[in-house]
Amino acid sequence: MNITLLKQLNGKLKAFAIVLLLGATTLACQENKELKEETNTVEASATEATAVVDKRPAPEFFVVPAEMAQKRVWICENNTADIFHVKHDCPVLIECKGKGTFRNMTLARAIEDYDRYNCQTCAKDLDFIYDEDAVRMETGLGQQ
Numbered sequence: 001m002n003i004t005l006l007k008q009l010n011g012k013l014k015a016f017a018i019v020l021l022l023g024a025t026t027l028a029c030q031e032n033k034e035l036k037e038e039t040n041t042v043e044a045s046a047t048e049a050t051a052v053v054d055k056r057p058a059p060e061f062f063v064v065p066a067e068m069a070q071k072r073v074w075i076c077e078n079n080t081a082d083i084f085h086v087k088h089d090c091p092v093l094i095e096c097k098g099k100g101t102f103r104n105m106t107l108a109r110a111i112e113d114y115d116r117y118n119c120q121t122c123a124k125d126l127d128f129i130y131d132e133d134a135v136r137m138e139t140g141l142g143q144q
């Protein structure tokens, strides 16, 4: 075999290899970019999902003092609301307008049947209902 031909062939092979390598790198870059974009889309929709459905599970612990059980409260019935309101004009409750149904019921029913928590805007002082460590007089229940 002619040595010059072998050298030429080698040169061509090298060039070919370089082109292949470049092509592969470019492809890899593109793939990475596409992958990144896809991940971004997934993250975005995940955030959207949590923004829409942020309803908490039913309260695990609550004690409704007997004298408060018949107190009237308001709730917004939709897919996301998980609180009750003691004020019918609470700004959080008013946001329900056009998005859900207003309902008026007893405090006991709102918690037991509708799994509601106290609104932090108008019913913050009812936090103790869900506080397992709150100090309660043992004879307090049912007494005025």
Ligand SMILES: [Zn+2]
Residues within 6 Å of the ligand: 084, 085, 086, 087, 090, 091, 092, 093, 119, 120, 121, 122, 123
């Ligand atoms: Zn409220």
